Amino acid sequence: MSLMTLHEALNELPLVAILRGITPDEVVDVAKTLQEQGFNVIEVPLNSPQPYESIKRLVAAFGDTLIIGAGTVLSCAQVDEVAAAGGRIIISPNVNPDVIRHTKSKGLFSVPGFYTVSEAFSAIDAGADAIKLFPADTIGATGLKGMMAVLPSSVPVLPVGGVSNTTMEGFITAGAAGFGLGSGLYKAGMTVEQVTDNAKGYVNAWRAAKK
Numbered sequence: 001m002s003l004m005t006l007h008e009a010l011n012e013l014p015l016v017a018i019l020r021g022i023t024p025d026e027v028v029d030v031a032k033t034l035q036e037q038g039f040n041v042i043e044v045p046l047n048s049p050q051p052y053e054s055i056k057r058l059v060a061a062f063g064d065t066l067i068i069g070a071g072t073v074l075s076c077a078q079v080d081e082v083a084a085a086g087g088r089i090i091i092s093p094n095v096n097p098d099v100i101r102h103t104k105s106k107g108l109f110s111v112p113g114f115y116t117v118s119e120a121f122s123a124i125d126a127g128a129d130a131i132k133l134f135p136a137d138t139i140g141a142t143g144l145k146g147m148m149a150v151l152p153s154s155v156p157v158l159p160v161g162g163v164s165n166t167t168m169e170g171f172i173t174a175g176a177a178g179f180g181l182g183s184g185l186y187k188a189g190m191t192v193e194q195v196t197d198n199a200k201g202y203v204n205a206w207r208a209a210k211k
Helices: 006-012 024-036 051-062 076-084 097-105 117-126 136-148 168-174 192-210
Strands: 015-018 041-045 067-071 089-091 109-111 131-133 157-159 179-181
Touching: 006 041, 015 192, 024 041, 024 051, 024 192, 041 051, 041 089, 051 067, 051 076, 067 076, 076 097, 097 109, 097 117, 117 131, 131 136, 136 157, 136 168, 157 179, 168 192, 179 192
Parallel strands: 015 041, 015 179, 041 067, 067 089, 089 109, 131 157
Antiparallel strands: none
16 A cells, blocks of 8 residues: 555554665665565665665655655755655754755655754744654653643654664653654664564564553
8 A cells, every 4th residue: 555644654653764874785675674564664864875876776666655765854955856866755853944845845744853842843833744853862751741741742753863662662651653763773784684673673662662
């Protein structure tokens, strides 16, 4: 089944795979095992080797079933390049209203990173589909809980940065709708088997915390 929206993808499994450092030659095999474990959203950060080529290969292989896109997107020009490669989601470490609006004008999903309530509302006002709390490990579940008292429940909040199997439950209790998973899931040099084991661990931790 084709996933038409980001919210549909997150409703099935709200875990975003961040493949920082991946190369075009390995990206399809890694994405295949992630899809088998239930992942629906895959991000290739633009500070990876040949990121646009990796995105093109992912779109060719999984464009009908996965939401593929880029992370560490800092400019409107980069949004255009991701769109040209076939990407559908733009993920940033910061809140740049121009980038968010441009992303939405291209018909893509926008997920900017925030660290304060003011940044969160700026992102939402600019049209973000979801917002990522980054870096999540420094503010923790307690900090997120305070923010969720005022943030709208209609916009998913995804903690990113230092999220582990053991910290997921606390963030979920505080109001997290899902997570972005980086080096705990994949880092440069990992085998497909390692990524598979890491993915299983995260998926099991998510399901256990939601029971």
